[in-house]
Amino acid sequence: MNDTSLYHPRRRPISLTPLIDVVFILLMFFMLTSTFTRWKAVDLRLPTASADASPKKPQALLLHTGGSLSLRGRLFQLSDPNTEAALSAAIDPTRPVVVFPEFDTRIQTIISTFERLTAAGVSEAVLGAALEREAEE
Numbered sequence: 150m151n152d153t154s155l156y157h158p159r160r161r162p163i164s165l166t167p168l169i170d171v172v173f174i175l176l177m178f179f180m181l182t183s184t185f186t187r188w189k190a191v192d193l194r195l196p197t198a199s200a201d202a203s204p205k206k207p208q209a210l211l212l213h214t215g216g217s218l219s220l221r222g223r224l225f226q227l228s229d230p231n232t233e234a235a236l237s238a239a240i241d242p243t244r245p246v247v248v249f250p251e252f253d254t255r256i257q258t259i260i261s262t263f264e265r266l267t268a269a270g271v272s273e274a275v276l277g278a279a280l281e282r283e284a285e286e
Contacts, residue, residue, distance in 0.1 A: 205243065205244045205245060206244060207244060207245045207246065207247045207275075208220065208240060208241060208244050208245070208246045208247070209247055209249060209277075210240075210246055210247065210248045210249065210266075211249050211251070211280075212248050212249065212250040212251065212254055212258065212259065212262055213251055213254070214251045214252075214253050214254050214255075214258075216228060216258050216261075218232075218236075218262065220236075220239055220240065221239070223239055225239075227258070227261055227262065227265060232265055232269075233265060233268045233269045234269075236265065236266065236269035236271075237269040237270050240266075240269065240270075240271055242270055242271065242272065244273075245273035245274070245275065246266060246271050246273065246274045246275070247274075247275055247276075247277045248262060248263070248266075248274060248275070248276055248277060249277040249278070249279070249280055250276070250277075250279050250280070251279070251280050252279050252280060252281060254279070259276065263276075
């Protein structure tokens with residue numbers, strides 16, 4: 150008798166059928182238990198050339214990293230439920246609004262800002278260039 154045959158028993162091939170069954174069961178479980186949120190699109194309008202010879206002066210709105218807005222020295226919080234009413238009172242609806250985000254502002258904060266501006270009745274809002282980081286001394 151060979152001594153090596155005692156130490157190395159023959160291995161049976163692994164069947165993949167039970168593995169595939171488990172993967173499909175997990176797939177069905179996660180598909181049935183997950184929640185699907187309804188995605189909504191943000192309506193962004195590109196500026197177009199107009200026949201009006203005198204363009205309206207835009208209003209500059211500064212978007213801070215923490216989610217607050219500054220307009221002519223007034224501070225608005227995006228988390229405040231009364232933001233739309235305060236913005237609609239402070240913003241001239243006949244003039245366009247340019248939103249200037251700070252350097253590290255998150256995309257979700259920018260999108261939430263445009264949603265709030267739309268809810269406040271602003272029809273012309275565009276995204277300006279991000280403000281650069283202040284030089285540290």
